[in-house]
Amino acid sequence: MEKVNVPELFGSLVFNDREMKARLSKDVYKSLRKTIDENVRLDEQVAEAVAKEMKEWAIEHGATHFTHWFQPLTGVTAEKHDSFIEPTGDGGVLMEFSGKELIKGEPDASSFPSGGLRATFEARGYTAWDPTSYAFIKDHTLCIPTAFCSYSGEALDKKTPLLRSMQAINREALRVLRLFGNTDVKNVSTSVGPEQEYFLIDQKLFNQRTDLVYTGRTLFGCRPPKGQEMDDHYFGVIKPRVIEYMEDLNQELWKLGILAKTEHNEVAPAQHELAPIYSTTNIATDNNQLTMEIMQKVAKRHGMVCLLHEKPFAGVNGSGKHNNWSISTNTGVNLLSPGETPYENAQFLLFLCAVIQAVDDYQDLLRLSVATAGNDHRLGANEAPPAIISVFLGEELTGILNAIRDDKPYEGVEKVIMKLGVHVLPRFSRDTTDRNRTSPFAFTGNKFEFRSLGSSNSIACANIMLNAAVAESLRQYADELEKADDFETSLHNLIKRVITEHQRILFDGNGYGEDWIKEATEVRGLSNLKTTADAMPKLLDPKNKEMLIRHKVFNEAEIQSRCEIMLENYCKTVNIEGMTMVDMVRKDYLPAIEEYLYTLARAVDSMKSVSENVKCRYEISTIEKLTDLTDNILTAVEALEEALAALKDCEDIFATSEAIRDSILPSMNTLRGYVDAAEMLTSAKYWPYPSYGKLLFSVQ
Ligand code: ADP
Ligand code: MG
Secondary structure (H helix, E strand, O other), rough: OOOOHHHOOOOOOOEEHHHHHHHHOOOHHHHHHHHHHHHOOHHHHHHHHHHHHHHHHHHHHOOOOOOOOOOOOOOOOEEEOOOOOOOEOOOOOOEOOOHHHEEOOOOOOOHHHHOOOOOOOOEEEEEEEEOOEEEEOOOOOEEEEEEEEEEOEEEOOOHHHHHHHHHHHHHHHHHHHHHOOOOOOOOEEEEEEEEEEEEEEEEHHHOOHHHHHOOOOOOOOOOOOOOOOOOOOOOOOHHHHHHHHHHHHHHHHOOOOOOEEEEOOOOOEEEEEEEEEEEHHHHHHHHHHHHHHHHHHHHHHHEEEEEEEOOOOOOOOOOOOEEEEEEEEEOOEOOOOOOOOOOHHHHHHHHHHHHHHHHHHHHHHHHHHHOHHHOOOOOOOOOOOEEOOOOOOOHHHHHHHHHHOOEEOOOOOEEOOOOOOOOOOOOOOOOOOOOOOOOOOEEOOEEEEEEEEEOOOOOOHHHHHHEEEHHHHHHHHHHHOOOOOOHHHHHHHHOOOOOOOOOEEEEEEEEEEHHHHHHHHHHHHEEEEOOOOHHHHHHHHHHHHHHHHOOOOOHHHHHHHHHHHHHHHHHHHHHHHHHHHHHHHHHHHHHHHHHHHHHHHHHHHHHHHHHHOOHHHHHHHHHHHHHHHHHHHHHHHHHHHHHHHHHHHHHHHHHHHHHHHHHHHHHHHHHHHHHHHHHHHHOOOOOOOOOHHHHOOOOO
């Protein structure tokens, strides 16, 4: 690969602050900055000026089209390209782009999911520019990040509620900071660094697997002789073809101003990870969507396919996404970082409590924010955190919290009574070396790592819930402390109370153990929502609705529609998987096994014609076992077909999702078991699909 100048490359396809400063007049730049930083409305003239410069810049960088780029509830991003051309009347064209076109778009939105929010005769939704996320160029198209709403203003996307949740946490955190005498902070925002896992497999093999093509995961396939048991892949030497891919990918991401930083092999063969440097949640979310898209695109260039499915291979570790999350001020203070002074530490402890309480009070919202058919395969399967949400704090912090709770001396570095009269708090170190990988929600020094996200999830959903839930704890604290006569005593009492009341959510032990599930659900009363069908309806619980509406993250109609859309996605996904299985079994597996059986039977015939005494033990025992299996396969595929057909009799989406959970998924498992057993007995020459071994070890 030729040498690249990274600083020059970085952000070269982004209309970022540097470009704006260089190209816009001082006044225009200043008003745009005000819009970005302080949420001030953009006036038309400014929009016009920005559009003009943006277009010039885009054309210089090879763009011919523009698009409003948005994140509908389908889970992928959407774009509809318009070219800049405008006829001049003399047979020629000019390249035009107006302020109006920058600010607002009206895509025909009738086929995006709206969960009944937008009646189909009212097909128009609109997109609105989000100036807090920079415009960029992709495929010769100027992409303008936008929010997507119905005509009556309801959010039809993931960005709008995310921005609203960021406003909520900003508002409530500022109230709390003021109580600590913080007057210079203007803005508080959350930051995220999402670690992204993925698989790379050979394109030719991928194309041969109907299941991968239709569903993104293998629905059949028996375990290869070698899997991940040797632990030789994790952080192992990266193969040349993968290195080339990663280099190419990094460059594409850097051009788009995405801070791709770390890359390494993951636990499973063919599995890798990419982590960016963290950024503001809204930007991190846009960037992660783009990253996933570019990962797939670049893989194609290298003759590979990038699988983002949470569980592409049964029996092999699936892929997740770790959402590293923190809250910081515009003055550069990370509120989840233990401070240097006791005073800062008290503030830190209060923000820590806000997160602990938020996770406990809204376990179900966090769980459902990561619920998809794909992710259900990972959570609780001893490779990812369980479906039970709990918080890991590490030994030192737990010791401090317990000391506060019990009014006992803290037995750490310095022996002091944990009376939080602000000045007597001990200093504690920043590093928690103890890395508990089994916890879904772990404090890792100066941030929380929410580890339950699936690799294909948009991080928007998790962060909407997290921001909103923490905003709610902060609101309660501000309400209480604003009324207090003696701030320090009230603060101490509040922290002590929160630690005591939310003790049950704190767990530092092994999250994969059976004991934990029992303790969590039976003793601590934590929720264990195993599937999307169990989790998603919790969105409609009055306590959850009340909180989300109070902080203006969603309105009533939006909550109802989102719940239905997410359940619909779940049902559709599994339905397609079921139908794909039927198709593969009837068209390929059964005929292939039959062909092999026929070969064996002919062999027995011919051998017996040579000598009556030959036993043909291999042929005959295989025929016996395989015909048993084909009988079972047939019965199982018929059962699955019946279960799929019965779905249409379900009353509503809730009933359908329960049927998916209780009848479709178990029928699929049964069918798979028989087919995989037959794979072990059938000659590879006859088997119609590439094996797990080939798929997992094909990229060198
Ligand atoms: P690992 O978890 O693999 O040990 P790190 O903890 O160093 O790796 O970082 C993982 C991710 O967390 C990276 O994307 C990093 O940018 C992000 N991160 C680091 N600090 C913060 C922070 N204060 N807020 C949010 N994300 C952060
Ligand atoms: Mg990590």
